[in-house]
Amino acid sequence: xxxxxxxxxxxxxxxxxxxxxxxxxxxxxxxxxxxxxxxxxxxxxxxxxxxxxxxxxxxxxxxxxxxxxxxxxxxxxxxxxxxxxxxxxxxxxxxxxxxxxxxxxxxxx
Amino acid sequence: xxxxxxxxxxxxxxxxxxxxxxxxxxxxxxxxxxxxxxxxxxxxxxxxxxxxxxxxxxxxxxxxxxxxxxxxxxxxxxxxxxxxxxxxxxxxxxxxxxxxxxxxxxxxxxxxxx
Numbered sequence: 001x002x003x004x005x006x007x008x009x010x011x012x013x014x015x016x017x018x019x020x021x022x023x024x025x026x027x028x029x030x031x032x033x034x035x036x037x038x039x040x041x042x043x044x045x046x047x048x049x050x051x052x053x054x055x056x057x058x059x060x061x062x063x064x065x066x067x068x069x070x071x072x073x074x075x076x077x078x079x080x081x082x083x084x085x086x087x088x089x090x091x092x093x094x095x096x097x098x099x100x101x102x103x104x105x106x107x108x109x
Numbered sequence: 110x111x112x113x114x115x116x117x118x119x120x121x122x123x124x125x126x127x128x129x130x131x132x133x134x135x136x137x138x139x140x141x142x143x144x145x146x147x148x149x150x151x152x153x154x155x156x157x158x159x160x161x162x163x164x165x166x167x168x169x170x171x172x173x174x175x176x177x178x179x180x181x182x183x184x185x186x187x188x189x190x191x192x193x194x195x196x197x198x199x200x201x202x203x204x205x206x207x208x209x210x211x212x213x214x215x216x217x218x219x220x221x222x223x
Contacts (some may be wrong), residue, residue: 102151
């Protein structure tokens with residue numbers, strides 16, 4: 001079953017923060033986050049496994065709330081290079097990695 | 110460069126035709142996933158193979174089929190093509206059989222059905 005992402009789109013100015021949410025109605029084994037720039041292939045950002053841990057590198061981090069079947073991606077002090085569509089992918093007991101509809105992030109100067 | 114190779118990059122064909130998309134996974138990766146991305150849409154999971162065996166099926170139409178060969182490359186066959194099949198088809202590879210490993214995506218094969 002496809003996870004639900006919110007918001008669908010967000011526009012920021014450089015230096016602002018953003019949060020992208022991902023939720024599922026099923027128990028999750030793992031949550032992946034990918035970023036896709038227009039016309040390019042999706043690129044891996046991070047993966048979160050069961051355990052509620054928070055991961056990240058530099059100014060992009062994510063959390064995984066196992067009880068609520070939710071994950072959030074945090075982008076702090078956004079840069080122009082952060083623009084793109086962010087996808088969360090979830091794996092449950094019944095399905096392989098299934099992606100949400102994506103969140104389009106635009107960072108303006 | 111992800112290390113995943115997809116051919117052809119672009120393909121234009123007519124309705125009713127059949128095409129084959131090819132994917133070579135990253136060296137050492139045993140798992141291959143196929144995804145369909147229609148214009149400005151999300152990534153729809155089609156099918157996954159692991160070491161030659163079908164591992165999981167998603168929303169793959171009966172007109173579509175896939176296989177993974179002993180050398181681990183995979184092919185996605187699309188037949189009786191319809192206008193709605195026009196999309197970007199991505200192949201991704203991973204070293205794990207489940208979704209606990211990073212997926213490396215190829216550049217995609219853009220299919221246009223006229």
